[in-house]
Amino acid sequence: MSRTETPPPDPVGTTPDATGATSGASGTKPRGPSVFDVAKAAGVSHQTVSRVLNDHPSLRPATRQKVLDAMRELGYRPNLAARALVTSRSRIIGILSTAHGEYGPASSIAAVEAAARARGYSVSIATADGFDPASVNEALEHLLALSVEGLVVVAPQTPVLATLERLPIGVPFVTLQTLSTLDGSTVALDQHHGARLATAHLADLGHTAIAHLAGPADWIDAESRDSGFRAELASRGLRAAAVEAGDWSADSGYEAARALLRPGVTAVFSANDQMALGLLHAAAECGLAVPDDLSVVGFDDTPEARHYRPGLTTVRQNFAEAGRRALARLLGQAEAPPSVEPALVLRGSSAPPPH
Amino acid sequence: MSRTETPPPDPVGTTPDATGATSGASGTKPRGPSVFDVAKAAGVSHQTVSRVLNDHPSLRPATRQKVLDAMRELGYRPNLAARALVTSRSRIIGILSTAHGEYGPASSIAAVEAAARARGYSVSIATADGFDPASVNEALEHLLALSVEGLVVVAPQTPVLATLERLPIGVPFVTLQTLSTLDGSTVALDQHHGARLATAHLADLGHTAIAHLAGPADWIDAESRDSGFRAELASRGLRAAAVEAGDWSADSGYEAARALLRPGVTAVFSANDQMALGLLHAAAECGLAVPDDLSVVGFDDTPEARHYRPGLTTVRQNFAEAGRRALARLLGQAEAPPSVEPALVLRGSSAPPPH
DNA sequence: ATCGCTCATGTGATCGCTCACATTGGAGTC
DNA sequence: GACTCCAATGTGAGCGATCACATGAGCGAT
Numbered sequence A, B: 001m002s003r004t005e006t007p008p009p010d011p012v013g014t015t016p017d018a019t020g021a022t023s024g025a026s027g028t029k030p031r032g033p034s035v036f037d038v039a040k041a042a043g044v045s046h047q048t049v050s051r052v053l054n055d056h057p058s059l060r061p062a063t064r065q066k067v068l069d070a071m072r073e074l075g076y077r078p079n080l081a082a083r084a085l086v087t088s089r090s091r092i093i094g095i096l097s098t099a100h101g102e103y104g105p106a107s108s109i110a111a112v113e114a115a116a117r118a119r120g121y122s123v124s125i126a127t128a129d130g131f132d133p134a135s136v137n138e139a140l141e142h143l144l145a146l147s148v149e150g151l152v153v154v155a156p157q158t159p160v161l162a163t164l165e166r167l168p169i170g171v172p173f174v175t176l177q178t179l180s181t182l183d184g185s186t187v188a189l190d191q192h193h194g195a196r197l198a199t200a201h202l203a204d205l206g207h208t209a210i211a212h213l214a215g216p217a218d219w220i221d222a223e224s225r226d227s228g229f230r231a232e233l234a235s236r237g238l239r240a241a242a243v244e245a246g247d248w249s250a251d252s253g254y255e256a257a258r259a260l261l262r263p264g265v266t267a268v269f270s271a272n273d274q275m276a277l278g279l280l281h282a283a284a285e286c287g288l289a290v291p292d293d294l295s296v297v298g299f300d301d302t303p304e305a306r307h308y309r310p311g312l313t314t315v316r317q318n319f320a321e322a323g324r325r326a327l328a329r330l331l332g333q334a335e336a337p338p339s340v341e342p343a344l345v346l347r348g349s350s351a352p353p354p355h
Numbered sequence C: 001a002t003c004g005c006t007c008a009t010g011t012g013a014t015c016g017c018t019c020a021c022a023t024t025g026g027a028g029t030c
Numbered sequence D: 001g002a003c004t005c006c007a008a009t010g011t012g013a014g015c016g017a018t019c020a021c022a023t024g025a026g027c028g029a030t
Helices: A035-042 A046-053 A061-074 A080-087 A103-118 A133-145 A158-166 A191-204 A220-235 A250-260 A273-285 A319-330 B035-042 B046-053 B061-074 B080-087 B103-118 B133-145 B158-166 B191-205 B220-235 B250-260 B273-285 B319-330
Strands: A092-097 A122-127 A150-154 A173-176 A185-189 A210-214 A242-245 A267-270 A295-297 A314-316 A343-345 B092-097 B122-127 B150-154 B173-176 B185-189 B210-214 B242-245 B267-270 B295-297 B314-316 B343-345
Touching: A035 A046, A035 A061, A046 A061, A080 B080, A092 A103, A092 A133, A103 A122, A103 A150, A103 A319, A103 B122, A122 A133, A122 B103, A133 A158, A150 A158, A150 A319, A158 A173, A158 A220, A173 A319, A191 A210, A191 A220, A191 A267, A191 A295, A191 A314, A191 A343, A210 A220, A210 A250, A210 A273, A242 A250, A250 A273, A267 A273, A273 A295, B035 B046, B035 B061, B046 B061, B092 B103, B092 B133, B103 B122, B103 B150, B103 B319, B122 B133, B133 B158, B150 B158, B150 B319, B158 B173, B158 B220, B173 B319, B191 B210, B191 B220, B191 B267, B191 B295, B191 B314, B191 B343, B210 B220, B210 B250, B210 B273, B242 B250, B250 B273, B267 B273, B273 B295
Parallel strands: A092 A122, A092 A150, A150 A173, A173 A185, A210 A242, A210 A267, A267 A295, B092 B122, B092 B150, B150 B173, B173 B185, B210 B242, B210 B267, B267 B295
Antiparallel strands: A122 B122, A314 A343, B314 B343
16 A cells, blocks of 8 residues: 555566567656756755755755755655766776675675765675686676776786776776785785784794695785795795695685695695685594694684684784775775784694694 | 867866875766767767667668677767666666675675676665664665665564565565565575474484574574474474574674583584584583584584584575575566575584483 | 558657856945 | 845756657568
């Protein structure tokens, strides 16, 4: 009853082959009230209504109120498409992502969305397969077609950046979680530094045979963490005991263990917590006690990490803060330093090497 | 042609504000080519260009090609705002979410996005605090202001639904992960059934003192799982040994253990995997061996669950499929049954009770 | 030929809003 | 009191697309 006459706008049907079904005689669309309707109701001109909408300074309070009342009465809602058309500003921020529900990216995305909305922007997401340039292209095109005013790239694979680099995007963008050489601004979680923290911790404990369970080769994140690992080792005259790449999943960490847990290796720095979990699993199956026989340090500090067995020493990343800063930077309101400092979180999975 | 007469106002190089970052808001708007430009270049009328854009049937292939060439040459990109204005169809699907980077919702959202894009829709997200009606309202208003054509609600708290119920949304919507009494269509993961599966498994093993580590009271998901748990127990003449609610996090599972792991309890059904992890952690600290002293069954089958120690028996949910179906249903293309069947996954965390 | 019909294309209006500019009335200045 | 000036509001144009309708060509049937 409450839904008056309005036949459901029926977003349906016309998709594949529009058979002119909309030609019906009674087919008037329910278009809501416009500025003109509000103007008439309030006894002012459409432009005055527009001024109310845009908080124009020189408006008599009484007039503004009249207009606001009329809006409320009519249930007026500004048409963003019309506004976008004339201002050529869509007020939409695009998020280009390749991550599928992983903890870090998802956290950052949520933070970007919140920050954007607070500033009056909307957020539109396109998820691509980060390793398929065609897919990245398609997702990017989709966002560009929307006339996004800015792009937040939460898709840290090298191929994505390469694609971005090649395209004349014509839209400001920031990339998250990576220090790149690209033109767009970058808001990096300083993963290189974080990896050095983790590695230094293991070395300080006395480990000399330290292996690295890396992320997939094409991810910039993985590269940063790997390079931090190597840099810290090098600064101490050590060499990597082994390096094996996973795909961020716990499964891959479990698999990689076979290559990593060779005799002599007393510590592993894992490029994320999930893979570390897989590694812990494998270690347990091999009869290796953590941390007595093997130290493991993760990366990210997911909410679960402290409940692994043993609790995982890891590097905390502030994904949400990075997301917020990314947006601030994108909108040109960035005073904050571009990089978010990681911190080492000590738990039970790291200890000095056996005797 | 007077339209192109305007000499470019173009006060480029405005204030040389050396903020460094790409400014999202600076002055000149380089409006791209329009249908008229393309039409001129192709030697046809603007309407013909529009026909090409909309795949109109009666177009000579040669003409279409000419237009396409002109488009490519000019780098033409249709203005969706203009189209939306005249058609009053935004081609935007809104996602109302309250989850912050959790595995299930994030998976579903990604699936919705992919499915929407494949159908030519864009997806815009708004995340709300599910327990604050004002926040839900705000997020919803934001999406409605965008003139979304449909709404996917991935926000399974009761207050959210209540808010939705109260509002005359005027837009078709589906809710995910819940069987509600609401007007909109619902695509449910059949969590009630899943919970019965889990509970039946424990009962079949011989457990009689089964506790439930529930989700937060206000979540419909939590309610479904809880009711499935209770229904299965009731059908066997059993009573819940204990019920304690967490907040989905591993931390809360760990905390809840104190209340749950009282003497006599030999099995716990946890409403999700993360809380089960916290529970495993707590059990280990209490010296309880899983599964010998205590059986634990989780819910969701996150990718990490098999790497917990011991591997977690849990109920697999197909979040992605639910997301796809939600969208299909929203667009009225749903023939598939609305509910997605869960499946029990047996691993090492469940066993018969100690004699 | 002439009619009628469909195909292929063109013309003008229109969507809801903001922009640039025109128009008021009253306060302040001399 | 005639002047400027600014605050407050109105008028008309136009953003870039689609829609409704008009038009002209081609073709078979009368």
